[in-house]
Amino acid sequence: MLSIGKNIIPSACLLAPLAGISDLPFRLINREHGCEFAFTEMISARSLVYDSRKSLEMLTRAPGDTPLGLQLLGSDPEVLARATELVNEMKDIALIDFNAACPVHKVVSKGEGSALMKEPKRLKEILEAIVRHTGLPVTVKIRAGWDDTSVNAAAVALCAEDAGISGLTIHGRTREQGYQGRVDYDVIAQVKKALRIPLIASGDALSPVLIKKMFDETACDGVAIARGALGNPWIFRETEHYLKTGCIPERPSLMELQRVMLQHLGMQCELFGEIRGTVMFRKLFSWYVKSLWNIKKLREKAFHALTKTQMTAIIQELENPRH
């Protein structure tokens, strides 16, 4: 169990924000497999304020997609305050998360995302502005630091806590590491010791064993599952089971894999239209089949599929045993 502000979440494993991935169908599929709390992908506060169609589409929600954390990205406290007011009017948002972790050049070059690891005072001003403008719980996601010569997560986390937030997520890698290299359990453990608010840990949460390792090594209150959920919504129930019993359940059968793939494809086509939904499903296809053998030809075929019927036939052709 995990409490963040007024949210009491039955599981301590959450679905992490994933740009271009954690859309409504992805969240619903994961929720069906035991995910009890999900985040939207990061949404630019500026685009939200200026009513961009893309950010509104990113905010598509549906019954059953709760509780949901909405993640904002930005660097100007005033713009974030205005975006927060817009979020207040939206239904079914359980908390506002602020992104101070994104490593992408296009983002940090504007002083956003993990660039704020170098500006703790500005980060605090932003968080204060969000907290002042909402009754929702506010959380922030940070990194270990900018690079290995400036690992400052504990100091940044304390500064953020002072702004009145209700929880903090740390991705235990520096901005310089991006998504490569090993996650730093020690820095996460230090942040946990420093904070009074709940801490969610992120990084290498790729299997039930690694997720347990994260809890054991850092004493964190929750773990955010990111790449571990790509083509693998089963990770939520498998992890709960492993944490309770110490046993790893059997992996889903080929039939179950195909059933979920077809369901996910159907949801994508319904929400985004047939062609766009199918094209968007191509990357999901390769994640779903990553543990199957002799898949090269079908994967290539999937990368050329344009209609739901074509993709469905390819999914039905899957027949290889797993590793």
Ligand SMILES: Cc1cc2nc3c(=O)[nH]c(=O)nc-3n(C[C@H](O)[C@H](O)[C@H](O)COP(=O)(O)O)c2cc1C
């Ligand atoms: C494709 C991709 C997109 C991501 N998008 C976001 C995002 O929008 N917001 C965010 O806070 N983190 C984002 N992340 C970071 C993840 O939430 C997570 O912190 C990171 O992948 C480390 O966890 P892992 O090693 O278990 O994957 C993204 C990661 C990936 C791989």
